Amino acid sequence: MLDQAEISDDGSVVLMFGTVGGDWLQAQLASAVPVPLDPAGSTQFYASMPLYLLEVRYDLVDVTAIGGPTSFGTSIEGALLGLEGTWVRIALADGGRPAALFDNLFGPAIDVGVVSIEPAAPDAGQFLNSLDPLDPVTGVADATEQEIENALRSSSTLDEIAVYDVGQGSANGLISNQEVVCYFDFGGGAAPNTFTFPPALTSFCQCNSPPIILSHWDHDHWSSEGRDTRVHTQTWIVPRQTSNSTKRAPHHSSLIKAIQAAGGSILVWPFGLSTKRIGQLEISLCTGSSKNTSGLSLEVHPPTGVTGLPVLMPADAGYDDLRVIPASGQHDAILCPHHGGRSNSPSIPQPPSGSYQRLIYSYGPKNTYKHPLFNTYDPHHLADWFDNRTGVTKPTPPPHIVRNTEDRTSKGLGHVGFDWTTSASTSALACGADLDIQQK
Known part of the structure:
Protein backbone atom coordinates (compact mmCIF):
# COMPACT_ATOMS: atom_id res chain seq x y z
CA MET A 1 0.00 0.00 0.00
CA LEU A 2 1.32 3.46 -0.84
CA ASP A 3 2.43 4.98 2.47
CA GLN A 4 3.83 8.35 1.39
CA ALA A 5 4.28 10.30 -1.84
CA GLU A 6 6.56 13.31 -2.10
CA ILE A 7 6.60 15.54 -5.19
CA SER A 8 9.72 17.67 -5.59
CA ASP A 9 10.19 21.04 -7.26
CA ASP A 10 11.84 19.25 -10.19
CA GLY A 11 8.70 17.17 -10.82
CA SER A 12 10.06 13.85 -9.62
CA VAL A 13 7.90 11.75 -7.31
CA VAL A 14 9.25 9.67 -4.43
CA LEU A 15 6.88 6.80 -3.58
CA MET A 16 7.18 4.95 -0.27
CA PHE A 17 5.22 1.70 -0.03
CA GLY A 18 4.47 -0.18 3.17
CA THR A 19 4.76 -3.82 2.19
CA VAL A 20 4.52 -7.36 3.51
CA GLY A 21 6.58 -10.27 2.17
CA GLY A 22 4.92 -12.01 -0.78
CA ASP A 23 5.96 -15.53 0.26
CA TRP A 24 4.44 -15.02 3.71
CA LEU A 25 1.22 -13.70 2.18
CA GLN A 26 0.90 -16.64 -0.20
CA ALA A 27 1.43 -19.05 2.70
CA GLN A 28 -1.36 -17.36 4.66
CA LEU A 29 -3.72 -17.54 1.70
CA ALA A 30 -2.87 -21.20 1.07
CA SER A 31 -3.36 -22.24 4.69
CA ALA A 32 -6.70 -20.44 5.05
CA VAL A 33 -6.07 -20.34 8.81
CA PRO A 34 -7.93 -17.39 10.37
CA VAL A 35 -6.04 -14.65 12.15
CA PRO A 36 -6.03 -15.39 15.92
CA LEU A 37 -8.61 -13.37 17.82
CA ASP A 38 -7.25 -13.85 21.34
CA PRO A 39 -4.94 -10.98 22.45
CA ALA A 40 -1.81 -13.12 22.89
CA GLY A 41 -2.18 -14.96 19.58
CA SER A 42 -3.13 -11.81 17.72
CA THR A 43 -0.13 -9.89 19.09
CA GLN A 44 2.24 -12.70 18.10
CA PHE A 45 0.70 -12.91 14.63
CA TYR A 46 1.15 -9.22 13.89
CA ALA A 47 4.67 -9.20 15.34
CA SER A 48 5.62 -12.06 13.00
CA MET A 49 4.55 -10.28 9.81
CA PRO A 50 7.61 -9.67 7.56
CA LEU A 51 7.21 -5.94 7.04
CA TYR A 52 9.23 -3.70 4.73
CA LEU A 53 9.27 -0.16 3.39
CA LEU A 54 10.16 0.28 -0.26
CA GLU A 55 11.13 3.64 -1.76
CA VAL A 56 11.26 4.24 -5.50
CA ARG A 57 11.50 7.45 -7.53
CA TYR A 58 9.46 8.15 -10.67
CA ASP A 59 8.82 10.99 -13.08
CA LEU A 60 5.28 12.38 -13.06
CA VAL A 61 4.36 10.68 -16.33
CA ASP A 62 5.69 7.35 -15.07
CA VAL A 63 3.45 7.48 -11.99
CA THR A 64 0.31 7.71 -14.12
CA ALA A 65 1.52 4.71 -16.13
CA ILE A 66 1.92 2.42 -13.09
CA GLY A 67 -0.31 -0.64 -13.41
CA GLY A 68 -1.48 0.28 -16.89
CA PRO A 69 -3.10 3.41 -18.32
CA THR A 70 -6.42 3.10 -16.45
CA SER A 71 -5.52 1.20 -13.27
CA PHE A 72 -4.99 4.14 -10.95
CA GLY A 73 -5.95 7.28 -12.87
CA THR A 74 -4.61 9.37 -15.72
CA SER A 75 -3.71 12.43 -13.59
CA ILE A 76 -0.98 12.53 -10.96
CA GLU A 77 -3.60 13.24 -8.28
CA GLY A 78 -5.78 10.37 -9.43
CA ALA A 79 -2.86 7.99 -9.67
CA LEU A 80 -1.64 8.77 -6.15
CA LEU A 81 -5.13 8.51 -4.65
CA GLY A 82 -5.61 5.20 -6.41
CA LEU A 83 -2.33 3.89 -5.08
CA GLU A 84 -3.24 4.98 -1.55
CA GLY A 85 -6.42 2.94 -1.65
CA THR A 86 -5.27 -0.14 -3.57
CA TRP A 87 -3.12 -3.10 -2.59
CA VAL A 88 -0.45 -3.65 -5.21
CA ARG A 89 1.97 -6.44 -6.02
CA ILE A 90 5.52 -5.18 -6.50
CA ALA A 91 7.87 -7.50 -8.39
CA LEU A 92 11.59 -7.13 -7.63
CA ALA A 93 14.49 -8.34 -9.76
CA ASP A 94 17.96 -7.33 -10.87
CA GLY A 95 17.87 -4.79 -13.65
CA GLY A 96 14.61 -3.17 -12.56
CA ARG A 97 14.11 0.47 -11.63
CA PRO A 98 16.53 1.25 -8.76
CA ALA A 99 14.79 1.27 -5.40
CA ALA A 100 15.63 1.03 -1.69
CA LEU A 101 14.14 -1.64 0.59
CA PHE A 102 14.12 -1.25 4.39
CA ASP A 103 13.39 -4.16 6.71
CA ASN A 104 12.79 -1.86 9.68
CA LEU A 105 12.09 1.83 10.24
CA PHE A 106 15.64 2.74 11.22
CA GLY A 107 17.85 0.24 9.40
CA PRO A 108 20.05 0.60 6.32
CA ALA A 109 18.74 0.44 2.77
CA ILE A 110 18.90 -2.73 0.67
CA ASP A 111 19.39 -2.01 -3.04
CA VAL A 112 16.71 -3.69 -5.18
CA GLY A 113 15.14 -3.26 -8.62
CA VAL A 114 11.41 -2.73 -9.23
CA VAL A 115 10.22 -4.60 -12.31
CA SER A 116 6.49 -3.89 -12.04
CA ILE A 117 3.75 -2.49 -9.80
CA GLU A 118 0.35 -4.02 -10.50
CA PRO A 119 -2.96 -4.31 -8.62
CA ALA A 120 -2.87 -7.23 -6.20
CA ALA A 121 -5.07 -10.28 -6.70
CA PRO A 122 -8.54 -9.83 -5.13
CA ASP A 123 -8.01 -12.55 -2.51
CA ALA A 124 -4.73 -10.95 -1.41
CA GLY A 125 -6.32 -7.51 -1.09
CA GLN A 126 -9.28 -8.91 0.82
CA PHE A 127 -7.02 -10.73 3.30
CA LEU A 128 -4.78 -7.70 3.85
CA ASN A 129 -7.80 -5.44 4.40
CA SER A 130 -9.02 -7.87 7.07
CA LEU A 131 -5.82 -7.25 9.05
CA ASP A 132 -6.61 -3.56 9.61
CA PRO A 133 -7.49 -3.03 13.30
CA LEU A 134 -9.30 0.18 12.33
CA ASP A 135 -11.57 -1.37 9.73
CA PRO A 136 -14.86 0.56 10.13
CA VAL A 137 -16.93 -2.64 10.39
CA THR A 138 -14.76 -5.11 12.30
CA GLY A 139 -12.16 -2.87 13.97
CA VAL A 140 -11.97 -0.48 16.90
CA ALA A 141 -15.22 1.42 17.36
CA ASP A 142 -15.41 5.21 17.29
CA ALA A 143 -14.62 6.93 20.55
CA THR A 144 -17.31 9.10 22.09
Missing part, protein backbone atom coordinates in the same frame (compact mmCIF):
# COMPACT_ATOMS: atom_id res chain seq x y z
CA GLU A 145 -16.90 12.84 22.41
CA GLN A 146 -16.80 12.34 26.17
CA GLU A 147 -13.90 9.88 25.87
CA ILE A 148 -11.96 12.38 23.76
CA GLU A 149 -12.68 15.13 26.28
CA ASN A 150 -11.71 12.95 29.25
CA ALA A 151 -8.41 11.98 27.60
CA LEU A 152 -7.44 15.61 26.98
CA ARG A 153 -8.98 17.44 29.92
CA SER A 154 -5.72 17.56 31.90
CA SER A 155 -3.76 18.49 28.75
CA SER A 156 -5.83 21.47 27.70
CA THR A 157 -4.25 24.22 29.83
CA LEU A 158 -0.99 25.24 28.21
CA ASP A 159 1.58 28.01 28.28
CA GLU A 160 4.06 26.88 25.66
CA ILE A 161 4.42 24.82 22.46
CA ALA A 162 7.59 23.04 21.35
CA VAL A 163 8.29 21.90 17.80
CA TYR A 164 10.96 19.27 18.30
CA ASP A 165 13.92 18.65 16.09
CA VAL A 166 13.28 15.01 15.19
CA GLY A 167 14.84 15.25 11.75
CA GLN A 168 12.57 14.64 8.76
CA GLY A 169 9.30 14.24 10.60
CA SER A 170 7.04 15.86 13.13
CA ALA A 171 6.72 15.71 16.93
CA ASN A 172 5.27 18.60 18.91
CA GLY A 173 4.97 19.06 22.65
CA LEU A 174 2.10 20.95 24.27
CA ILE A 175 3.59 22.19 27.52
CA SER A 176 2.33 23.28 30.92
CA ASN A 177 4.73 24.32 33.68
CA GLN A 178 7.69 23.21 31.56
CA GLU A 179 6.39 19.64 31.19
CA VAL A 180 4.82 18.01 28.16
CA VAL A 181 1.16 17.25 28.86
CA CYS A 182 0.24 16.19 25.30
CA TYR A 183 2.00 15.41 22.05
CA PHE A 184 0.67 16.37 18.65
CA ASP A 185 2.36 13.69 16.54
CA PHE A 186 5.32 11.62 17.72
CA GLY A 187 7.36 11.03 14.58
CA GLY A 188 10.87 11.55 13.31
CA GLY A 189 13.32 10.68 10.61
CA ALA A 190 12.96 7.07 9.48
CA ALA A 191 13.93 4.73 6.61
CA PRO A 192 15.90 6.81 4.03
CA ASN A 193 15.79 9.81 6.37
CA THR A 194 16.84 8.06 9.58
CA PHE A 195 20.15 9.92 9.34
CA THR A 196 18.34 13.25 9.87
CA PHE A 197 17.30 12.33 13.43
CA PRO A 198 19.64 14.17 15.85
CA PRO A 199 21.84 11.87 17.95
CA ALA A 200 21.72 14.50 20.70
CA LEU A 201 18.02 13.78 21.25
CA THR A 202 18.21 10.86 23.65
CA SER A 203 14.95 11.07 25.58
CA PHE A 204 11.40 12.36 25.38
CA CYS A 205 9.43 13.90 28.22
CA GLN A 206 7.03 11.19 29.51
CA CYS A 207 6.63 12.06 33.19
CA ASN A 208 2.92 12.77 32.77
CA SER A 209 2.23 9.80 30.44
CA PRO A 210 0.97 12.40 27.96
CA PRO A 211 -1.65 11.42 25.40
CA ILE A 212 -0.70 11.59 21.72
CA ILE A 213 -2.93 13.23 19.12
CA LEU A 214 -1.96 11.66 15.79
CA SER A 215 -2.61 13.91 12.82
CA HIS A 216 -2.54 11.12 10.22
CA TRP A 217 -0.93 7.77 9.49
CA ASP A 218 2.30 8.76 7.70
CA HIS A 219 5.13 6.98 9.51
CA ASP A 220 7.21 10.14 9.91
CA HIS A 221 4.46 11.41 12.23
CA TRP A 222 4.48 8.40 14.61
CA SER A 223 7.75 6.50 14.10
CA SER A 224 9.52 7.77 17.23
CA GLU A 225 7.37 5.29 19.15
CA GLY A 226 10.11 2.88 18.10
CA ARG A 227 12.65 5.09 19.89
CA ASP A 228 10.56 5.43 23.06
CA THR A 229 8.13 2.53 23.42
CA ARG A 230 6.76 3.94 26.68
CA VAL A 231 4.19 5.68 24.50
CA HIS A 232 2.63 2.28 23.72
CA THR A 233 1.00 2.38 27.17
CA GLN A 234 -0.52 5.81 26.64
CA THR A 235 -3.68 7.11 25.00
CA TRP A 236 -3.59 7.74 21.24
CA ILE A 237 -6.29 9.87 19.61
CA VAL A 238 -6.23 8.94 15.92
CA PRO A 239 -8.18 9.49 12.69
CA ARG A 240 -9.67 6.34 11.19
CA GLN A 241 -8.69 7.14 7.58
CA THR A 242 -10.26 3.99 6.19
CA SER A 243 -12.22 4.44 2.98
CA ASN A 244 -12.05 3.36 -0.64
CA SER A 245 -9.35 5.96 -1.25
CA THR A 246 -7.35 5.88 1.99
CA LYS A 247 -6.14 2.86 3.93
CA ARG A 248 -3.13 2.00 6.03
CA ALA A 249 -0.04 0.05 5.10
CA PRO A 250 0.59 -3.09 7.22
CA HIS A 251 3.18 -1.55 9.55
CA HIS A 252 0.46 0.76 10.85
CA SER A 253 -1.56 -2.29 11.85
CA SER A 254 1.48 -3.61 13.70
CA LEU A 255 1.79 -0.32 15.62
CA ILE A 256 -1.89 -0.36 16.62
CA LYS A 257 -1.59 -3.92 17.88
CA ALA A 258 1.56 -3.03 19.85
CA ILE A 259 -0.33 -0.22 21.61
CA GLN A 260 -3.23 -2.50 22.41
CA ALA A 261 -0.91 -5.27 23.65
CA ALA A 262 0.89 -2.84 25.98
CA GLY A 263 -2.38 -1.70 27.55
CA GLY A 264 -2.55 1.63 25.75
CA SER A 265 -5.76 3.10 24.39
CA ILE A 266 -6.75 3.82 20.81
CA LEU A 267 -9.45 6.48 20.62
CA VAL A 268 -10.69 6.79 17.04
CA TRP A 269 -11.97 10.26 16.15
CA PRO A 270 -15.78 9.97 16.00
CA PHE A 271 -17.47 9.85 12.60
CA GLY A 272 -19.32 13.08 11.90
CA LEU A 273 -17.46 15.13 14.52
CA SER A 274 -15.93 17.99 12.54
CA THR A 275 -14.43 20.05 15.38
CA LYS A 276 -13.98 19.70 19.12
CA ARG A 277 -12.81 22.47 21.47
CA ILE A 278 -11.31 21.30 24.78
CA GLY A 279 -9.78 24.11 26.80
CA GLN A 280 -7.12 25.72 24.64
CA LEU A 281 -7.14 22.83 22.14
CA GLU A 282 -9.32 22.89 19.03
CA ILE A 283 -9.07 19.66 17.02
CA SER A 284 -10.64 19.45 13.57
CA LEU A 285 -11.10 16.73 10.97
CA CYS A 286 -9.61 17.85 7.66
CA THR A 287 -11.77 17.83 4.55
CA GLY A 288 -9.50 16.20 1.95
CA SER A 289 -9.60 12.64 0.59
CA SER A 290 -5.94 11.58 0.72
CA LYS A 291 -4.05 10.38 3.79
CA ASN A 292 -2.29 13.74 4.15
CA THR A 293 -5.48 15.73 3.82
CA SER A 294 -8.10 13.69 5.71
CA GLY A 295 -6.52 13.54 9.17
CA LEU A 296 -6.64 15.81 12.22
CA SER A 297 -5.42 19.40 12.46
CA LEU A 298 -4.89 21.38 15.65
CA GLU A 299 -5.27 24.97 16.76
CA VAL A 300 -3.89 25.95 20.14
CA HIS A 301 -5.48 29.05 21.64
CA PRO A 302 -3.58 31.34 24.00
CA PRO A 303 -4.01 30.98 27.76
CA THR A 304 -6.81 32.79 29.54
CA GLY A 305 -5.86 36.37 30.23
CA VAL A 306 -3.09 36.43 27.63
CA THR A 307 -3.50 38.64 24.60
CA GLY A 308 -2.70 36.68 21.48
CA LEU A 309 -3.94 34.66 18.53
CA PRO A 310 -4.00 30.86 18.05
CA VAL A 311 -1.17 28.69 16.78
CA LEU A 312 -2.13 26.65 13.68
CA MET A 313 -0.76 23.11 13.31
CA PRO A 314 -2.10 21.54 10.07
CA ALA A 315 0.41 18.64 9.91
CA ASP A 316 0.61 17.50 6.24
CA ALA A 317 -2.76 18.98 5.22
CA GLY A 318 -2.77 22.11 3.09
CA TYR A 319 -4.51 25.31 4.12
CA ASP A 320 -7.41 24.56 1.77
CA ASP A 321 -7.88 21.10 3.34
CA LEU A 322 -8.68 22.56 6.77
CA ARG A 323 -12.20 22.73 8.17
CA VAL A 324 -11.92 26.53 8.18
CA ILE A 325 -9.51 27.92 5.57
CA PRO A 326 -7.26 30.28 7.53
CA ALA A 327 -7.55 33.97 6.78
CA SER A 328 -4.67 36.42 6.97
CA GLY A 329 -3.88 37.90 10.35
CA GLN A 330 -5.62 35.16 12.36
CA HIS A 331 -2.64 33.19 13.73
CA ASP A 332 0.40 34.27 15.69
CA ALA A 333 2.26 31.16 14.58
CA ILE A 334 1.85 28.48 11.91
CA LEU A 335 3.63 25.17 11.60
CA CYS A 336 4.11 25.14 7.82
CA PRO A 337 2.08 22.38 6.09
CA HIS A 338 3.85 19.16 5.07
CA HIS A 339 7.33 20.11 6.33
CA GLY A 340 7.42 22.79 3.65
CA GLY A 341 6.61 20.25 0.94
CA ARG A 342 3.80 20.24 -1.59
CA SER A 343 0.31 20.88 -0.22
CA ASN A 344 -3.12 22.11 -1.24
CA SER A 345 -2.42 25.74 -0.37
CA PRO A 346 -3.25 28.04 -3.31
CA SER A 347 -3.25 31.09 -1.03
CA ILE A 348 -1.03 31.75 1.96
CA PRO A 349 -2.46 33.44 5.09
CA GLN A 350 -0.38 36.45 6.09
CA PRO A 351 0.78 37.08 9.66
CA PRO A 352 -0.91 39.68 11.84
CA SER A 353 0.87 42.91 12.63
CA GLY A 354 3.14 42.67 15.63
CA SER A 355 6.64 41.76 16.69
CA TYR A 356 6.19 38.12 17.72
CA GLN A 357 4.84 35.98 14.92
CA ARG A 358 6.46 32.78 13.75
CA LEU A 359 6.30 30.45 10.75
CA ILE A 360 7.93 27.16 11.75
CA TYR A 361 9.33 24.49 9.44
CA SER A 362 9.86 20.97 10.79
CA TYR A 363 12.21 18.96 8.57
CA GLY A 364 15.57 17.22 8.63
CA PRO A 365 18.84 18.62 7.25
CA LYS A 366 19.66 17.34 3.76
CA ASN A 367 16.53 15.18 3.72
CA THR A 368 15.92 13.08 0.61
CA TYR A 369 12.71 14.98 -0.26
CA LYS A 370 14.55 18.34 -0.36
CA HIS A 371 12.07 19.92 2.05
CA PRO A 372 11.29 22.74 2.31
CA LEU A 373 10.60 23.26 -1.37
CA PHE A 374 11.28 26.60 -3.02
CA ASN A 375 7.72 26.55 -4.38
CA THR A 376 6.51 26.51 -0.76
CA TYR A 377 8.84 28.79 1.16
CA ASP A 378 9.02 31.50 -1.50
CA PRO A 379 5.22 32.11 -1.55
CA HIS A 380 5.25 32.21 2.26
CA HIS A 381 8.05 34.78 2.12
CA LEU A 382 6.04 36.85 -0.34
CA ALA A 383 3.07 36.61 2.07
CA ASP A 384 5.24 38.41 4.66
CA TRP A 385 6.50 35.41 6.62
CA PHE A 386 10.03 36.77 6.23
CA ASP A 387 12.48 34.06 5.20
CA ASN A 388 16.09 35.02 4.59
CA ARG A 389 16.80 31.81 2.64
CA THR A 390 15.00 33.31 -0.39
CA GLY A 391 17.66 35.98 -0.86
CA VAL A 392 14.86 38.42 -1.65
CA THR A 393 14.87 41.65 0.34
CA LYS A 394 11.46 42.90 1.43
CA PRO A 395 10.76 46.42 2.67
CA THR A 396 11.33 46.64 6.45
CA PRO A 397 10.54 42.96 7.06
CA PRO A 398 9.78 41.78 10.59
CA PRO A 399 13.06 40.31 11.81
CA HIS A 400 13.66 36.60 12.03
CA ILE A 401 10.05 35.54 11.58
CA VAL A 402 10.86 32.05 10.18
CA ARG A 403 12.23 29.25 12.36
CA ASN A 404 13.57 25.87 11.18
CA THR A 405 14.22 22.73 13.20
CA GLU A 406 17.12 22.15 10.79
CA ASP A 407 18.99 25.07 12.36
CA ARG A 408 20.80 23.14 15.07
CA THR A 409 22.92 24.72 17.77
CA SER A 410 26.21 23.51 19.25
CA LYS A 411 24.12 21.03 21.28
CA GLY A 412 23.06 19.40 18.03
CA LEU A 413 19.39 20.31 18.39
CA GLY A 414 17.15 22.82 16.67
CA HIS A 415 13.91 22.73 18.65
CA VAL A 416 11.60 25.74 18.29
CA GLY A 417 9.42 27.12 21.07
CA PHE A 418 6.45 29.48 21.12
CA ASP A 419 4.73 30.93 24.19
CA TRP A 420 2.79 34.07 23.14
CA THR A 421 5.36 36.37 24.77
CA THR A 422 7.82 38.81 23.33
CA SER A 423 10.70 37.20 25.20
CA ALA A 424 13.63 36.00 23.11
CA SER A 425 15.23 34.07 25.98
CA THR A 426 15.93 30.36 25.90
CA SER A 427 13.85 28.04 28.06
CA ALA A 428 14.23 24.34 28.75
CA LEU A 429 11.86 21.53 29.55
CA ALA A 430 12.05 20.30 33.12
CA CYS A 431 11.88 16.64 32.10
CA GLY A 432 15.06 15.92 30.21
CA ALA A 433 17.79 18.35 29.34
CA ASP A 434 17.85 16.89 25.84
CA LEU A 435 14.65 18.75 25.02
CA ASP A 436 16.05 22.26 25.32
CA ILE A 437 14.11 24.77 23.27
CA GLN A 438 16.82 26.59 21.37
CA GLN A 439 14.79 29.18 19.49
CA LYS A 440 11.82 31.30 20.47
